[in-house]
Amino acid sequence: MKNRLFLVLFFCISFSLNAQEFKTPVEYLNYIGKEQENISRSMWKYTSAVAHSKSARRIDNTRKLLVKSIQTASKKIAALKDGYKGDIEYRNQTLEYLSISEKNINEEYDKIIDMQEVAEQSYDAMEAYIMTRDLVNKKIDAENEKAELAQKNFCAKYNITLSENTSELGQKIKISNEVFAYHTELYLIFFKANITDLYLSNAIEKNDIGGIQQNATTLIQYADEGLEKLKSIKPFGSDNSMVLITKKALEFYKKQGQQFAPKIVEFMMFNEKFENAKKSLESKADKDRTNEEIDNYNAMVKQVNKEIDNYNKINGVNFQEKNAIINQWNTTGDTFISTHVPLG
Structure with missing residues (x-):
């Protein structure tokens, strides 16, 4: 009888934060932030499907929608060729983050699925599968941190003050990551x-x-x-x-x-x-x-x-x-x- 270990690609989302003033740089910041929030909603649908659905088709469909939302956001942000008045650092770093995310969620996913199919044959194979999955998550998180830093630098450059309130969606994703990590820790001991x-x-x-x-x-x-x-x-x-x-x-x-x-x-x-x-x-x-x-x-x-x-x-x-x-x-x-x- 097979045991279950959920395949979830955890990654953080850089959310649009509330600005204290409404100037052109803020509109630019919010435009990019809105696209990132659309991705975070798709990511949440995928995470929720893994947690609450028994349908492999539904889970994979939500993953594909997540990839599509990243591709859509990338096209819109890439269209901002001049960034904000020629300042393209925040734009470029965000695009790099989205590119890495898409590659890992789309291409690396198949590799992880292949590893998952043989993971239950040995403890070493299971550890390798989990380590690979976590490595993918770390790559995405590392790029996310760079994007967040670029966002902060942009705000500092244009004197934009950001509130540090965590959105409800961001909190849900944070909790979910903790749940799956806890489950995995106990699963490895059992397995x-x-x-x-x-x-x-x-x-x-x-x-x-x-x-x-x-x-x-x-x-x-x-x-x-x-x-x-x-x-x-x-x-x-x-x-x-x-x-x-x-x-x-x-x-x-x-x-x-x-x-x-x-x-x-x-x-x-x-x-x-x-x-x-x-x-x-x-x-x-x-x-x-x-x-x-x-x-x-x-x-x-x-x-x-x-x-x-x-x-x-x-x-x-x-x-x-x-x-x-x-x-x-x-x-x-x-x-x-x-x-x-x-x-x-």
């Missing part, structure tokens, strides 16, 4: 144990006793590491649901390594012993088989039937418990995001 448990299950399917023992030891280690990390993670506001469900999952995975895996190894070793006894007996002619060998074999047949029954019961209970834990984690994660990311 490290989860993927190791998958390796354990694969070893069990292959009857690889050495692989089972190795992955069980690693699973206990990662579960302990995760539980220790959780001690320093505070609730998100008053919501501690993500920490609690991650703790519950890690405790389950630790039990997998400490109790479930040894029982499986014990069964496999007994079954191997039985198979060897069976081969030994079958390799002999009837006249060469001793009564002791036959009695031992018959006793092992009865025992192996009991062991198989116990094995199937243990596996069945474990399968149900594991699915329940994964479903609970995913449901809690979905609820956490949809609860704390503001509605559009």
Whole structure:
């Protein structure tokens, strides 16, 4: 069963700020600011769709609309060839920011999607995916900071005083970034144990006793590491649901390594012993088989039937418990995001 990690490209928006006077430089500033605000609205629709929609088509459509809004704004701002009376520094820096944003949201998005498709195959792949996604966000944020600095320099040059009030939309985006970042932090802790448990299950399917023992030891280690990390993670506001469900999952995975895996190894070793006894007996002619060998074999047949029954019961209970834990984690994660990311 797949776990969910939301793909969101976070980036800040340079908002139009309220000027204290209405002169020509202010009109120029507000013109560019209006285009940036249109982008921020499109960005918010995309973020909201990721948080509240289960439709991949809707999410991708909002991403495409975001790209289109950036392209539209770029054309309008690029048309201001002389900037404000030949002063084009703020214009050019804004265009550079929009260009980087479009490239990363449009072109880099496909690369990130490709990485996301294989991310769940290993913890390293998942870390690489998240690091790449965050790197894209940092690139966009870095250009945004340059654009904001150019805006401030423009205002200082023309004696424009800006208020520092944060818009409602900007606050929504800020909160959303915090929500997704918190979710990702808890997801990585959960996923490290989860993927190791998958390796354990694969070893069990292959009857690889050495692989089972190795992955069980690693699973206990990662579960302990995760539980220790959780001690320093505070609730998100008053919501501690993500920490609690991650703790519950890690405790389950630790039990997998400490109790479930040894029982499986014990069964496999007994079954191997039985198979060897069976081969030994079958390799002999009837006249060469001793009564002791036959009695031992018959006793092992009865025992192996009991062991198989116990094995199937243990596996069945474990399968149900594991699915329940994964479903609970995913449901809690979905609820956490949809609860704390503001509605559009």
